[in-house]
Amino acid sequence: MVRILGISGSPRHGSTEYAVKEALRAAEETGGVETEYLSLRRRTIGFCLHCDHCLRSKGVCVHKDDMQDILPRLAAADGFIFGSPVYEGTMSGQLKTMFDRMRPWYFLDPPPLPNKVGGALAVGGDRHGGQVSTILSILAFMLIFEFIVVGGKHPGGNFGGTVWSKDIVPEGTSQDEEGLRTVRGLGRRVAEVTKMVVAARR
Ligand SMILES: Cc1cc2nc3c(=O)[nH]c(=O)nc-3n(C[C@H](O)[C@H](O)[C@H](O)COP(=O)(O)O)c2cc1C
Numbered sequence: 001m002v003r004i005l006g007i008s009g010s011p012r013h014g015s016t017e018y019a020v021k022e023a024l025r026a027a028e029e030t031g032g033v034e035t036e037y038l039s040l041r042r043r044t045i046g047f048c049l050h051c052d053h054c055l056r057s058k059g060v061c062v063h064k065d066d067m068q069d070i071l072p073r074l075a076a077a078d079g080f081i082f083g084s085p086v087y088e089g090t091m092s093g094q095l096k097t098m099f100d101r102m103r104p105w106y107f108l109d110p111p112p113l114p115n116k117v118g119g120a121l122a123v124g125g126d127r128h129g130g131q132v133s134t135i136l137s138i139l140a141f142m143l144i145f146e147f148i149v150v151g152g153k154h155p156g157g158n159f160g161g162t163v164w165s166k167d168i169v170p171e172g173t174s175q176d177e178e179g180l181r182t183v184r185g186l187g188r189r190v191a192e193v194t195k196m197v198v199a200a201r202r
Contacts, residue, residue, distance in 0.1 A: 001034050002198045004190060005077035008039045009084040009095025015123045015165035015173035017041075019183050020083040023121060023161060026187030027081070033191050038073060040094040045070075047097055054104035067101050074102070079194030080118040080147075081187065082138050083161070089130030090137045091122075099141045114146035115201070117194040119186045121161025123173060131162035150193050153185030161186040 006024040010016035017039060024035040043066040053062045061067065074080075084091040105111055120142075122134035136159065142149045151159050156178075163179035166172035173179070 001032055002078045002191070002194045003076060004033055004035050004079040004081065004194060005073060006035060006037050006081040007083065007095070007098075008037075008041070009082070009092040009098070010039070010123075011041055011092070011094055012169075013039075013041065014085070014169040015163065016083045016085050016121075018170040018173045019121050019123050019161060019163050019180070020081055022180055023081045023083070023183045023187035023190070026184035027079075027191040030188055030191040030195075032195060036073065036077070038070065040092075040098060043070070043094070045094070045097050045101060048100040048103060055107055059104040059108040061101065061104050063101070067098070070098065071102075071105075075112045078116060078198050079190045080116060080142075081121065081190055082118060082142075083121045083123070084134055084138065086122050086124035086126075086130045086134045089133045091134050095138070102145070105145075111146075115197060116147050117150060117190055117197055118142045118147045119150045119152070119160050119190045121163065121183055121186055123163040123165050123179075125165055125167035127164045129164075131164075132159050135159045135162070148193060148197060150189045151186070152182050153189050157182055157185040157189065
């Protein structure tokens with residue numbers, strides 16, 4: 001079995017949660033995959049202060065908040081599906097803050113993230129509201145942390161999952177058949193590559 005963790009960067013139960021769970025379901029259906037869902041809703045995650053304490057202490061952060069619960073769950077996963085609502089054409093502050101707080105992991109030996117597999121989905125209220133730019137901002141994080149980055153499935157999977165919620169929760173997302181097709185393709189693609197990477201590692 002490989003482990004795939006789906007994370008919603010939305011502050012509410014809503015369309016991103018719906019889409020991430022749909023991607024996880026598609027990943028599970030490929031077989032040999034166990035999944036976990038994690039929401040950043042109501043999580044207390046302080047901003048990175050760039051105090052460099054993590055650098056000096058080899059990976060210990062000054063903040064004592066919900067990242068202490070989240071980090072072990074990230075470390076245990078082989079593959080990731082990161083989902084975000086589109087906020088002004090990019091990822092939510094919640095997701096960005098979580099990513100910034102993963103900086104201490106640069107300084108661990110060995111660092112836990114290289115060669116994890118990851119893909120992204122974005123849910124916007126507008127049809128063309130910045131889903132792709134949001135996905136690219138998430139892929140940039142993964143590239144910097146040495147993930148193996150994947151997109152979606154052909155045809156039309158492109159960068160990952162691109163969903164139009166019409167700002168109606170959650171019916172808008174459940175009615176966006178084309179968007180959900182890209183989400184399921186993303187789930188299958190993350191599962192496919194995660195299994196290859198884990199098999200190679202073993
Ligand atoms: C602060 C804020 C900024 C937003 N910016 C955009 C945007 O740039 N483009 C867009 O399509 N939708 C935008 N939206 C709408 C959300 O992306 C949309 O309602 C989405 O479905 C919310 O996901 P959720 O239900 O998982 O929270 C914005 C919403 C908020 C609250």
